[in-house]
Amino acid sequence: MLPGAPLPHMLCSHLQNVTRKRIQLTSIPYTAMNLGICGVMLRQGLISNLTRGHPLKKSTDPLNPLGFDNTPKTHQALHITLKYRNGLPVLARAHIVSRPSVHLYVDSSELKAMLTGGRIKHRQGMGMGEIAVVRTKDGRYLEGWEAYAEGVGGEVICKLGGY
Incomplete structure (x- = not known):
């Protein structure tokens, strides 16, 4: 793993925090590890959508995957749409x-x-x-x-x- 690269515990703690706050959409840094873990979550039905794009300033910003390949690596992000059933997070x-x-x-x-x-x-x-x-x-x-x-x-x- 590269120095300064996000570690799995950062992703796990971020997901725990956003589900506790009942946030629908969140962004994480675009890395192979984050993409792999989120891909598993998507295949298993723990999240409803996974999109790549620019980092979101607010969770209400529209997703824009256009121009992702031209964006510098440090500004690339994955957007995760979390699932909720009866007000409870599917990924808890x-x-x-x-x-x-x-x-x-x-x-x-x-x-x-x-x-x-x-x-x-x-x-x-x-x-x-x-x-x-x-x-x-x-x-x-x-x-x-x-x-x-x-x-x-x-x-x-x-x-x-x-x-």
Whole structure:
């Protein structure tokens, strides 16, 4: 990871903060990691939309993906539209699993044990309604069960879940 690059815990804490404030639309820096994690959230139905564009000044600003490729890398952003049902956020919890000081790497058998709720390497397994985001050795970001179905392991980045 590059010095100064956003870490997964920044994304997790940002998502927790915006869901607690019941904010519908938020922007995060455009990085491969953020795009991968948000792509998993979109595929699993935890968020309703993911758009790239310029950073928003206010959450009421219109999304404008035009000119994204001509924008300097430091000004590129991902816009996440969060889902709410009956006034409660669909994405209610975002917890970091691999920390900068202690990474959690698992193979497919350890991944299955974790996904079915078992403890692995002194870490608690998955709970009801939670998904794991796994970064594979080739740099793809997959949901835990997708990685297990492909028979690959990797680094468990974070756990995401609802109420």
